[in-house]
Amino acid sequence: MKNNSPLILVTNDDGYFAPGLKALVNMVKPYGKVLVVAPEKGVSGMSHAITISQPLRLNLISKDDNVTIYKVNGTPADCVKLAINQLVDKTPDIIVSGINHGSNSSISVIYSGTMGGAIEGCINNIPSLGISLDNHSMNADFSVAIKHSETIFKSVLENGLPEHTCLNINFPVCSENEFKGIKVCRQARGVWKEEYDKRTDPHGGTYYWLTGQFRNNENGSTDTDEWALKNNFASIVPVKSDFTNYEALNKIENLNFTNDTKE
Amino acid sequence: MKNNSPLILVTNDDGYFAPGLKALVNMVKPYGKVLVVAPEKGVSGMSHAITISQPLRLNLISKDDNVTIYKVNGTPADCVKLAINQLVDKTPDIIVSGINHGSNSSISVIYSGTMGGAIEGCINNIPSLGISLDNHSMNADFSVAIKHSETIFKSVLENGLPEHTCLNINFPVCSENEFKGIKVCRQARGVWKEEYDKRTDPHGGTYYWLTGQFRNNENGSTDTDEWALKNNFASIVPVKSDFTNYEALNKIENLNFTNDTKE
Numbered sequence: 097m098k099n100n101s102p103l104i105l106v107t108n109d110d111g112y113f114a115p116g117l118k119a120l121v122n123m124v125k126p127y128g129k130v131l132v133v134a135p136e137k138g139v140s141g142m143s144h145a146i147t148i149s150q151p152l153r154l155n156l157i158s159k160d161d162n163v164t165i166y167k168v169n170g171t172p173a174d175c176v177k178l179a180i181n182q183l184v185d186k187t188p189d190i191i192v193s194g195i196n197h198g199s200n201s202s203i204s205v206i207y208s209g210t211m212g213g214a215i216e217g218c219i220n221n222i223p224s225l226g227i228s229l230d231n232h233s234m235n236a237d238f239s240v241a242i243k244h245s246e247t248i249f250k251s252v253l254e255n256g257l258p259e260h261t262c263l264n265i266n267f268p269v270c271s272e273n274e275f276k277g278i279k280v281c282r283q284a285r286g287v288w289k290e291e292y293d294k295r296t297d298p299h300g301g302t303y304y305w306l307t308g309q310f311r312n313n314e315n316g317s318t319d320t321d322e323w324a325l326k327n328n329f330a331s332i333v334p335v336k337s338d339f340t341n342y343e344a345l346n347k348i349e350n351l352n353f354t355n356d357t358k359e
Numbered sequence: 360m361k362n363n364s365p366l367i368l369v370t371n372d373d374g375y376f377a378p379g380l381k382a383l384v385n386m387v388k389p390y391g392k393v394l395v396v397a398p399e400k401g402v403s404g405m406s407h408a409i410t411i412s413q414p415l416r417l418n419l420i421s422k423d424d425n426v427t428i429y430k431v432n433g434t435p436a437d438c439v440k441l442a443i444n445q446l447v448d449k450t451p452d453i454i455v456s457g458i459n460h461g462s463n464s465s466i467s468v469i470y471s472g473t474m475g476g477a478i479e480g481c482i483n484n485i486p487s488l489g490i491s492l493d494n495h496s497m498n499a500d501f502s503v504a505i506k507h508s509e510t511i512f513k514s515v516l517e518n519g520l521p522e523h524t525c526l527n528i529n530f531p532v533c534s535e536n537e538f539k540g541i542k543v544c545r546q547a548r549g550v551w552k553e554e555y556d557k558r559t560d561p562h563g564g565t566y567y568w569l570t571g572q573f574r575n576n577e578n579g580s581t582d583t584d585e586w587a588l589k590n591n592f593a594s595i596v597p598v599k600s601d602f603t604n605y606e607a608l609n610k611i612e613n614l615n616f617t618n619d620t621k622e
Contacts, residue, residue: 207407220550304441340597347521348520351511
């Protein structure tokens, strides 16, 4: 371990009261001082959004020797920024975001507030984990996810992570007997096919609820997070905060708008 | 061009009324049928957020032979999803998001609603451009940005883009004489160092405004979007929707939690 009392920052996107967060706090608290800074309400689907047009409020919920909990009227990215800038004397040694009620595999990484919190950590060069369980229920059983999250957490606390890289960790819903292990994966190619539920309000106005079905665009590859989850593995995808498509740089340079350059 | 009358979808994150969007619509309308679906109010910093917990409303603002404009009580990603799923008979040929009032270079790509709209396009395999001008003013002069955006727009409409890749295009604030040209770049390494403005409300409560200063962590490299903008080039970064850090897969596999796997 980096030092005798690591500072562990915990956030999520389901809110400070969510059972998945509470399970995570119980798991990490033997390893150091725990600071929880989490949204005051559920903010699923907020991605990496930050709050610019209204002020943020930090409210202390509870504090004991080892665990301090604040709620914020913002997003997971706001929570991480506020914690780092206003609440700590030293940079956190590790950030854990979750455990999310619902998976964030494949393209869902882009929409996920849980992963927004983790990516904000790696932008700031803090080893960060986003952890999700493939079950949206508030009564979900986190025991298998917690047990194996602890293995990953201990390893990352000890070894760190590559620069500007965090982990997107997803757990399947299965018993410990059925659980196959932890698999390092790539993000599966997939897309949410939106099927908006179009309705009419009592005043005759039309409104739309976002629904949608995930479509996996892979052809049976076994190296993806979707495959891992479907086969009772936990998936770990290393996620980076540099979105450049390096392989495409040459192709784009060859498009004729580069003729527009004077030199 | 792909066909005689391309369908051009336009969105932004400053709202359907923003001058940057209007300038963009005027630029693209000679090239096809234009559908604008944009937020009803400014939603800067919303990243790739989607609206799950409240219903969306689509309101027609205006319609003529060539340009139809809708506003939505949501984010740029919501606008693109709703447009594709509810408003069109065929998939748009191209999506343009912007022109944003303010740059979205370096790490700002992650927080940007403008880029959220463009990335949503490339997830759906539609060639997509996010365009920003390094000037937050509502009275910004978009003429140089529009002139050179047209070059890029025409090329992408004709040639398409690599799969699951969109373009993050940023323009400097300069005259046409000072403008150096268009440069294909990588995303500069950088971070916003948040300096929250901590205040006390009239009732004694503490609140925080997000402010912050961008810190460029590059050492003078000339291949980044930040360098390009500072030197009066427009920057183009190809951005991909697969966030996997492929280079890190082996390193992560070598961490000892893989011992946890049964097989």
